[in-house]
Amino acid sequence: MSDMSAPLPGTDYEHSTSLGLSNNKMAMWTFIGSECLFFGALISTYLIYVGRTNEGPTPAGIYDVPFTSVSTFILLMSSLGMVLALAAIQAGEMRKFRTWILATGLMGATFLAGQFYEFTVFAAEEFNLTTSPFSSSFFVLTGFHGLHVALGILMLLAMWTASMMGRLPQQLHTTVENIGLYWHFVDIVWIIIFTVVYLIPAATTAPG
Amino acid sequence: MAVTAQEPVTRRSAFRRPTAETGIWSWITTVDHKRIGILYWLTAFFFFLVGGIEALLIRVQLSRPENTLLSADAYNQLFTMHGLTMIFFALMPLGAAFFNYLLPLQIGARDVAFPRLNAFSYWVFLSAGIFIYSGVLLGGLPDGGWFNYAPLNLIGPDPTATEAAGQIAVAEANHISRMVFYSIGLQIAGIASLASSVNFIVTILNMRAPGMTLMRLPIFTWATFVTSFLMLFAMPVIGVALWQLMFDVRFGTNFFNPAAGGDPVLWQHMFWLFGHPEVYILILPAFGIVSEVLPVFARKPLFGYSAMVFSLIAIAFLGWGVWAHHMFAAGLGPVANAAFGLSTMFIAVPTGVKIFNWLGTLWGGRIRLTTPLLFGVGLVAMFTIGGLSGVTHSIVPSNYQQTDTYYVVAHFHYVMFGGSIFGLFAGTYYWFPKVTGRLLDDRLGKLHFWLMLIGFNVTFGPMHLLGMDGMPRRIYTYADGMGWNFWNLIETIGAFIIAASIAVFIANLAITRRRGEPAGDDPWDARTVEWMTTSPPPHYNFEEVPQISARDELWHRKYVGGATRPPVRVPAGASPDHDPGESAVDDQAQPAHGPGHTGHADIHMPSPSYYPVIAAAGMPIAGWGVYAGGPVQVALLALGGLLILSGLFGWVLEPSAEEHA
Ligand code: HEM
Ligand SMILES: [Cu+2]
Numbered sequence: 001m002s003d004m005s006a007p008l009p010g011t012d013y014e015h016s017t018s019l020g021l022s023n024n025k026m027a028m029w030t031f032i033g034s035e036c037l038f039f040g041a042l043i044s045t046y047l048i049y050v051g052r053t054n055e056g057p058t059p060a061g062i063y064d065v066p067f068t069s070v071s072t073f074i075l076l077m078s079s080l081g082m083v084l085a086l087a088a089i090q091a092g093e094m095r096k097f098r099t100w101i102l103a104t105g106l107m108g109a110t111f112l113a114g115q116f117y118e119f120t121v122f123a124a125e126e127f128n129l130t131t132s133p134f135s136s137s138f139f140v141l142t143g144f145h146g147l148h149v150a151l152g153i154l155m156l157l158a159m160w161t162a163s164m165m166g167r168l169p170q171q172l173h174t175t176v177e178n179i180g181l182y183w184h185f186v187d188i189v190w191i192i193i194f195t196v197v198y199l200i201p202a203a204t205t206a207p208g
Numbered sequence: 209m210a211v212t213a214q215e216p217v218t219r220r221s222a223f224r225r226p227t228a229e230t231g232i233w234s235w236i237t238t239v240d241h242k243r244i245g246i247l248y249w250l251t252a253f254f255f256f257l258v259g260g261i262e263a264l265l266i267r268v269q270l271s272r273p274e275n276t277l278l279s280a281d282a283y284n285q286l287f288t289m290h291g292l293t294m295i296f297f298a299l300m301p302l303g304a305a306f307f308n309y310l311l312p313l314q315i316g317a318r319d320v321a322f323p324r325l326n327a328f329s330y331w332v333f334l335s336a337g338i339f340i341y342s343g344v345l346l347g348g349l350p351d352g353g354w355f356n357y358a359p360l361n362l363i364g365p366d367p368t369a370t371e372a373a374g375q376i377a378v379a380e381a382n383h384i385s386r387m388v389f390y391s392i393g394l395q396i397a398g399i400a401s402l403a404s405s406v407n408f409i410v411t412i413l414n415m416r417a418p419g420m421t422l423m424r425l426p427i428f429t430w431a432t433f434v435t436s437f438l439m440l441f442a443m444p445v446i447g448v449a450l451w452q453l454m455f456d457v458r459f460g461t462n463f464f465n466p467a468a469g470g471d472p473v474l475w476q477h478m479f480w481l482f483g484h485p486e487v488y489i490l491i492l493p494a495f496g497i498v499s500e501v502l503p504v505f506a507r508k509p510l511f512g513y514s515a516m517v518f519s520l521i522a523i524a525f526l527g528w529g530v531w532a533h534h535m536f537a538a539g540l541g542p543v544a545n546a547a548f549g550l551s552t553m554f555i556a557v558p559t560g561v562k563i564f565n566w567l568g569t570l571w572g573g574r575i576r577l578t579t580p581l582l583f584g585v586g587l588v589a590m591f592t593i594g595g596l597s598g599v600t601h602s603i604v605p606s607n608y609q610q611t612d613t614y615y616v617v618a619h620f621h622y623v624m625f626g627g628s629i630f631g632l633f634a635g636t637y638y639w640f641p642k643v644t645g646r647l648l649d650d651r652l653g654k655l656h657f658w659l660m661l662i663g664f665n666v667t668f669g670p671m672h673l674l675g676m677d678g679m680p681r682r683i684y685t686y687a688d689g690m691g692w693n694f695w696n697l698i699e700t701i702g703a704f705i706i707a708a709s710i711a712v713f714i715a716n717l718a719i720t721r722r723r724g725e726p727a728g729d730d731p732w733d734a735r736t737v738e739w740m741t742t743s744p745p746p747h748y749n750f751e752e753v754p755q756i757s758a759r760d761e762l763w764h765r766k767y768v769g770g771a772t773r774p775p776v777r778v779p780a781g782a783s784p785d786h787d788p789g790e791s792a793v794d795d796q797a798q799p800a801h802g803p804g805h806t807g808h809a810d811i812h813m814p815s816p817s818y819y820p821v822i823a824a825a826g827m828p829i830a831g832w833g834v835y836a837g838g839p840v841q842v843a844l845l846a847l848g849g850l851l852i853l854s855g856l857f858g859w860v861l862e863p864s865a866e867e868h869a
Contacts, residue, residue: 018420021414026414027407030406030409030410031406033440037441041444041478045448052470133463136452
């Protein structure tokens with residue numbers, strides 16, 4: 001991120017690191033390793049509590065799987081957008097890059113809007129943070145995931161703005177790559193959440 | 209303060225880049241790993257003194273039966289804060305102080321990979337300490353013990369114990385706020401540890417001097433590396449548990465509340481899944497320190513370097529599979545108990561490897577009985593006692609007798625005080641001359657050591673006996689006639705002997721600051737490259753990045769011979785003020801800044817920054833927001849979030865280093 005300044009010997013510069021991998025990228029992978037445990041703990045909690053519904057809604061009773069499938073699809077497509085954005089900046093096509101980065105952010109925002117809508121519907125059906133261990137673990141898990149998406153959108157928007165102001169030259173494509181890593185990770189976590197939180201419990205607890 | 213895009217210095221940043229090189233602002237905005245290390249040490253030592261005063265109060269209260277110095281409530285807060293302070297605000301950051309100061313020096317780098325992230329870690333750690341202690345003004349400090357078991361952490365004080373309805377409401381509100389301070393305070397501290405772990409891992413993997421292969425890393429650097437991985441993976445687990453606790457106490461979720469279907473044992477699992485790796489986070493830095501100190505003062509290489517490395521890794525791996533040994537009494541069933549009992553006994557094996565290797569290092573060495581060596585040997589001896597009592601805990605039937613008694617208190621003080629603290633003092637005496645350029649007084653140091661060793665054993669040794677005799681831990685007083693009076697009094701006396709030893713240490717610091725013996729670059733005839741540069745090192749660490757060709761690089765530069773004939777000292781480049789002489793490795797030394805650049809004027813170091821402090825300051829403010837209610841809550845949360853975000857954005861947009869004019 002500090003490419004415009006004179007290089008700090010041994011930092012930030014790919015060719016001078018011991019392993020030849022940029023520091024930023026390695027930091028992102030390291031951080032993602034930590035995040036795996038973060039979401040792992042949240043998902044485990046959910047799995048322990050999925051059956052504890054306190055006479056409140058059950059997974060099969062509350063989830064709208066078709067709706068969530070659509071928003072999941074949109075989030076997945078945003079990963080495609082990220083890939084195309086990265087390819088564009090690597091190829092030096094800055095306009096295309098901006099288009100895709102914005103599209104990625106928009107898809108993320110659509111997903112978030114869907115989540116927000118889902119939460120309001122749930123609240124109207126008396127399914128909220130305090131209903132049951134099941135509800136608590138659901139909202140805290142998906143809420144933290146949503147927060148990660150929101151942070152990702154902020155970063156995408158920041159990149160878009162920087163690019164508009166001419167501060168994201170092509171050489172900075174590694175920054176895009178790193179943020180892309182984060183974005184893909186958040187998507188992959190959602191695939192796990194969608195499967196483990198929505199699909200399997202909804203199928204296994206379905207009435208009849 | 210406006211953005212003036214034309215000016216080179218303020219180009220991409222809301223503030224003019226800080227430029228002070230001395231004075232308070234230079235410390236607040238510093239990104240120099242050495243200064244950050246010093247800040248870490250001073251702050252952690254301050255918290256160590258606070259935790260120590262709390263311990264003295266606890267001991268005074270327990271010095272005789274039915275004492276009324278402290279109320280039950282005050283006692284609960286004191287022992288909880290004593291534990292939290294020592295673990296999260298003294299031992300961990302003392303370890304971080306050594307990591308910060310030494311890591312780049314030991315691998316021949318000029319700084320860590322992310323200097324501003326490093327500053328951020330320090331300020332976040334400090335704000336966590338301030339936040340958790342601010343509870344004292346806002347309803348009281350956490351009082352549920354350092355592991356804060358559910359449902360105690362949800363229910364709080366027994367409502368029937370207080371008569372008036374008004375008092376119940378107050379007690380409940382206080383309880384909630386105490387748990388908010390616990391959960392958010394530790395959450396913030398965890399963010400600091402997480403940030404440093406990422407930083408250190410990348411630094412070790414990527415910033416090594418040429419020739420510094422992994423198996424040539426100084427063993428302390430290995431300890432840093434392994435500890436960082438433990439932090440990286442343990443912090444998110446406790447982070448999740450703390451969020452869940454915060455939601456339970458403040459926003460009515462049902463994670464741990466059995467009355468609403470939650471599972472209190474889940475808290476125990478999450479806590480100890482973090483908690484056992486945490487105890488290795490506390491001890492491995494000290495292990496790394498003694499593994500550096502013993503070879504230097506035995507004048508022999510570390511015995512079994514690779515075994516030392518692999519036992520570190522083995523401990524870190526096994527450390528993830530033993531957590532339920534803290535929960536035998538929770539009733540997990542015979543299969544789980546047997547499995548966790550066994551895995552706990554296994555972990556003693558790599559630990560034993562380390563102890564024997566230290567003995568092997570000392571064996572046959574030409575020992576110099578200096579203060580660092582004494583503390584190092586103190587660790588080996590005291591930790592062994594603690595490790596053995598740990599193995600006795602792992603035998604499940606025996607554990608049922610010991611758990612929640614003073615026997616466990618004895619165990620973890622032998623490992624954490626007898627182990628970590630002794631090791632950290634060994635490191636303090638050993639590296640003090642590198643940091644300040646002056647040696648700590650050795651006679652006072654020895655007095656410190658012996659007072660501490662005696663005081664420590666007088667305090668914690670008898671706890672084994674009291675525990676066996678059934679004295680429970682975490683009681684604010686005990687009845688006369690239990691047979692516990694004598695040892696309790698002795699323990700309190702021991703605690704004051706420890707306090708006296710710390711006073712000697714502080715006196716030593718004060719005296720040495722003024723008229724300590726100048727150290728020179730390499731006062732101990734040491735082995736690793738941090739002793740090649742001046743004491744204190746210049747802010748760019750090394751004139752020239754050293755070329756590494758051996759484990760114990762510096763020793764190999766100073767001596768020839770070794771395996772076949774007695775080592776002979778050569779006049780080669782121990783430091784810039786020695787003549788580089790004939791040493792073959794020296795001609796290959798890397799120029800500091802690419803070919804054609806020599807001399808420090810050209811070494812480009814990262815510039816100081818305001819943003820880490822700004823981002824860190826937002827965290828406790830948001831935390832007070834969770835504590836508060838109504839519009840104040842919204843305002844504080846917004847302000848805190850704004851500070852964090854603007855700090856981070858400003859940080860990303862400003863370059864790591866300014867160009868020279
Ligand atoms: C040979 C290595 C070790 C073994 C076999 C071991 C074993 C144990 C066991 C079984 C317990 C649970 C006792 C109970 O609550 O009933 C325990 C508690 C504890 N251990 Fe260790 N331990 C070892 C090393 C360490 C180290 C290195 C540290 C810290 C630096 C440490 C810190 C603690 C603490 C803080 C507790 C008490 C937790 C509490 O209940 O408050 N142990 N240990
Ligand atoms: Cu343990």
